[in-house]
Amino acid sequence: MSEKKIIRKEMQESLAQLTKPYYEHYSTKIATTLYMDEDWLNAKVIGITISKEPEVDTYQIIRKAWEVGKEVVVPKCNPKDKTLTFRKITEFSQLESVFYGLLEPIIEQTMEVYPEDIDLLFVPGLAYTSEGYRLGFGGGYYDRYLTSYYGKTLSLAFHFQVIPQFPIEKHDIPVSKIITNDEVIKIK
Numbered sequence: 001m002s003e004k005k006i007i008r009k010e011m012q013e014s015l016a017q018l019t020k021p022y023y024e025h026y027s028t029k030i031a032t033t034l035y036m037d038e039d040w041l042n043a044k045v046i047g048i049t050i051s052k053e054p055e056v057d058t059y060q061i062i063r064k065a066w067e068v069g070k071e072v073v074v075p076k077c078n079p080k081d082k083t084l085t086f087r088k089i090t091e092f093s094q095l096e097s098v099f100y101g102l103l104e105p106i107i108e109q110t111m112e113v114y115p116e117d118i119d120l121l122f123v124p125g126l127a128y129t130s131e132g133y134r135l136g137f138g139g140g141y142y143d144r145y146l147t148s149y150y151g152k153t154l155s156l157a158f159h160f161q162v163i164p165q166f167p168i169e170k171h172d173i174p175v176s177k178i179i180t181n182d183e184v185i186k187i188k
Helices: 003-016 020-034 038-042 059-067 141-146
Strands: 045-047 071-078 083-089 095-097 103-105 111-113 120-122 152-156 177-179 184-186
Touching: 020 059, 020 152, 020 177, 038 120, 059 071, 071 103, 083 103, 083 141
Parallel strands: 045 071, 045 120, 120 152, 152 177
Antiparallel strands: 071 083, 083 111, 095 103, 177 184
16 A cells, blocks of 8 residues: 555544544634634635535635625536536535535536636645645545646644655645644745
């Protein structure tokens, strides 16, 4: 098994052990820190995933974004060529369950928003280094998307998801900031 696969498996096991009270507590701490962050405050359009436990809860963040007048765009995967597009949602009922139980925007009810129109992109992952590199879930969707995205990037993670190192490849693009329940790691 490759080193990346081993780290992915170990991190999934660590995440699975996170109890609901800690999951809620950490997710709320991360969101509270985010709401004071300048990138969040300045962003008019945010690109964010619909979380699936045990990922940091993004539902509360999306609700907050709508509350403060931000536009919310969420990813739609195209499994044929492993690419992502982002589509604007104004309510959770515009989502449908697709493969792996992931929620994605319903094409007929949403409009595509292009990379240059997204101010702040939340990039998901399983593990991160303090240099901003991320170990994704293995599909490469975000790696491909980030090659044509030039706005601000940010990842939300529980403190134990930031690890000393893992193999970095040439195509890996670091995020510019990681917010955990313990700290804000600014990169670059």
